[in-house]
Amino acid sequence: KTYRVAILGATGAVGTELLELLESRNFPVAELKLLASERSVGRSLPFQGENIIVEAVSDRAFENVDIVLASAGGSTSKAWASVAVEKGAVVIDNSSAFRMNPDVPLIVPEVNPQAAADHKGIIANPNCTTILMTLAVWPLHQVRPVQRIVAATYQSASGAGAKAMAEVKTQSSAILRGEEPVAEVLPYPLAFNLFPHNSPLTDSGYCEEELKMVNETRKIFGTQEIRITATCVRVPVLRAHSEAINLEFAEPFSPDEAREILSQAPGVKLLEDWGKNYFPMPIEASGRDEVLVGRIRQDISHPCGLELWLCGDQIRKGAALNAVQIAELLVEKNLLQPTKAYVAR
Ligand code: A2P
Secondary structure, eight states, X not given: OOEEEEEETTTSHXXXXXXXXXXXXXXXXXXXXXXXXXXXXXXXXXXXXXXXXXXXXXXXXXXXXXXXEEOSOHHHHHHHHHHHHHTTOEEEEOSSTTTTOTTSOBOOTTTOGGGGGGOSSEEEOXXXXXXXXXXXXXXXHXXXXXXXXXXXXXXXXXXXXXXXXXXXXXHHHHHHTTOOOOOSSSSSOOTTOOEEOOSOBXXXXXXXXXXXXXXXXXXXXXXXXXXXXXXEEEOSOSSEEEEEEEEEESSOOOHHHHHXXXXXXXXXXXXXXXXXXXXXXXXXXXXXXXXXXXXXXXXXXXXXXXXXXXXXXXTIIIIIHHHHXXXXXXXXXXXXXXXSXXXXX
């Protein structure tokens, strides 16, 4: 059986990766529609040796579509997801628009695939830093429940889209020429710099990105019991995020046991060479499917604490790959018919 697929936001950083993954993973595509804004009309993108013309998103664009992979920002998803569902498609949405909606499953296939069974037409793809963290923490949490997570992130420009990635390159060459870097997409120059994450600040003092890690991780793990805090920082890296993660358990968790568990965990690759001080780096995580995990060590400040470090490709597992894996899960479990159409307004 093959499926009619539409990519909403096909011209973006995640959209072009979705296209590549559908092809390289041999997703059973019967027909592919590439949707973006009016700005992209007339462009075409290659898929399976053909050039597919990009269309402007419209009501009619969702007719005769089985699966929509949406990655065009929250407001675009809010405007179009329910239209697509009404026309009979299942939407896998990469934006934050529906993630915390109780009617919308939030899925990392290695962690909570069972949640897909309850979908009502929309399935949310979690925030990128959250996806990467859950891959490393879930297998440990299965063995001994984690009580508290303290995370610090080092996030690449790709999370802010293709234009932000281009801006970091332009800023870098400007600085190397001795010129002032210009920031138009990102709020401040990122080249040779870093800044606290540019998502909106909330009354709590946390930015939205940090609260996504808190709230989405709890929803994916299916528990409100875990205490989580995070500091999210944008760094001048192109497409892989890094995270320093401190975990606190009710009893000691030895680094060797954690290593053993993570060496067999799906979607994770353990990468440690203590003799060479060689651990995961964004340049090695870029373009890879697995989250690289290393520097697993006992927290010297707490007998039940464990420290670890990870890097993962933000565009791939942080976004496009996770979305395509959700689509594969829907196909495998025969879940492309929503149980009850969801009308999100
Ligand atoms: P376009 O290229 O036509 O602007 P990124 O995350 O890399 O910035 O990509 C965002 C994606 O979302 C692009 O494909 C972009 O299309 C698309 N997009 C942004 N705004 C809209 C909109 N209002 N309607 C449809 N697509 C949109």
